[in-house]
Amino acid sequence: MDTVAEIAVEVLKFVTPALFGLLGIKLVLDHQRKKDRQGQFDKIATTTLKETLPLRLSAYERVILFLERIKPPQLVGRVAPHPEQTPAQYQLALIASIREEFEHNIAQQVYISHQAWVGVMLARDETIAMLRAICQAMPEGASVRQYQEAILKHCNDPKDIPSYKAIFMLKGEVSRILIPQAQAQ
Template sequence: MLLEISTQQLFNIGIPVVGLLILFVFSIKEYFSKKNKGLGDHLFELKKNAQNQTLPLRLAAYERLTLLIERITPASLFIRVSPQGLTATDMQAVCLNEIRNEFEHNLSQQVYVSEAAWQAVKKTKDETILLINTIASSMPANTTAFELSRAVLEHVSKMPSDPYAQTNSLLRAEVSKLY
């Protein structure tokens, strides 16, 4: 008797309850979607600020790596390391030391550049070391530093493509993507 509810009473109570539940669900959904949108906007803003702060660092890294490539180019390297009075073996040791020092000085720049750019820089450095070592080992023991530098420069000039220009071209292309 007390538990008996007529169909009319069920509709009178049930419909408003169902309506309130639907309103509640949509209100909660709207609240959380606005909350997430606000959070997304906040994250976007943080990311934008971080990019604005790292852009100068990234540009500086590309500049330094471009300079590194220029400095390990045999022509530039031999101008800086004067071959006067040195043997080919001495010149080889000095050049390899210069290349390694330049590379180590710029080692931290890999954090700011793409993996492809960093691998290209490493490859160019390794190929330069290999080139100098290969030519130096093929020369007689009493060879002068001048003869070594001339042989290396002749070899580089006969290459079908300039690996230093290719690496610098890759670095420039990546910088252009930053804008």
């Protein structure tokens, strides 16, 4: 019986270090595989970022351009009234222009943050509400010219223009996107 125990001890003397060696090799290989996968992920992420950054910046530019174009003073300068048009009819033409601009830029939401897109929609809706409120406040028989003047007067302070806040927010997001890019170079 002593010989079986002695043989077992002798076998364990050789097997135990071999098992620890194999375990060590397995741990090193697992760590290396994990490191390689992370490196591949980082490479893909960097490549994706380099490819999507121009698209994202272009989307922010287009959305800011949209917000600039729907500012009431710009709308009044761009959308010419037709002869004999009433303020209510002109208001509908202004709103149609806003909606057309929005539909033209709707795909940009894919490239900007959800919060930014909500800000854009809010600016659009508030601008439409402002145009409606100014039109409803016009006296009976007012001309389109008077309506245009009322719009311009209402927008004397840029902070009264709904697009102002949304543009400010978008510029902040673009800065946050560009700062890490500048630091990476």
